[in-house]
Amino acid sequence: MAMWVFGYGSLIWKVGFNYDDRVVGFIKGYRRVFYQGSTDHRGTPENPGRTVTLEPADGEICWGAAYKISKEEDKENAINHLEVREKQYDQKAYVDFFTDPTATTPAVSGVMLQIVQAEGPSGPNRDYLFQLEKALLEFGCKDEHVINIANEVRRIVSELEQLSTQSKS
Structure with missing residues (x-):
């Protein structure tokens, strides 16, 4: 029996384990938020970074990618990889995954x-x-939360670059 893993953050572009198939879609009842403090991958204990996590939210959907893993060896490797990579998380959930916004039944449960x-x-x-x-x-997928934060970071980076250029002249 195949195992499916949902990626909603960096797993979308940087998987790190073998898989048989990748399907773009979404889960219901959750939203992606930049609430997770990252002290191990994208920051340090002195200067934590921010990565996305999921929070339950009625009526919301979260787009991402689901990865199908069939071989037992690949399943074990994927779980071990995720345990190290996602070590700040101690909770797993099993959800329905949809590929069609009008569907009433999931593509994968x-x-x-x-x-x-x-x-x-x-x-x-x-x-x-x-x-x-x-x-x-x-x-x-136009995730307004992610887009708004990215635009604000671009604005701040631009201001810092301008200040740096002015201080050099």
Whole structure:
């Protein structure tokens, strides 16, 4: 029996494990928010970054990608990878995954999700934000929360660059 894993953050563009199929779609009853403090990947304990997590929200949907994993060895490797990668999360949930906004029945049931100026070992926090925004837009998903934060970060970066240029002249 295949295992399915839902990616709603960096798993969209940086999977890190073998899978048989990738399907773009969404889950219901959750929204993506930049509420998770990252002290291990996109920040440090002194300067935590921000990554996305999911929070229950009636009537909301969250777009992402579901990964089908069939081989037992690949399932074990994926779970081990996710346990390390998502170590700040200790909760798993199994949800329905949809690919058609008008569908009343899910495309896949029982998809697992890991209720999953900073820079950490995985790189700058703003790169995480911009890569997530780009990946979602490639799906045709305009997540206003992500877009608004990305635009604000771009504005701040632009201001800092202008100040740096002025101080050098």
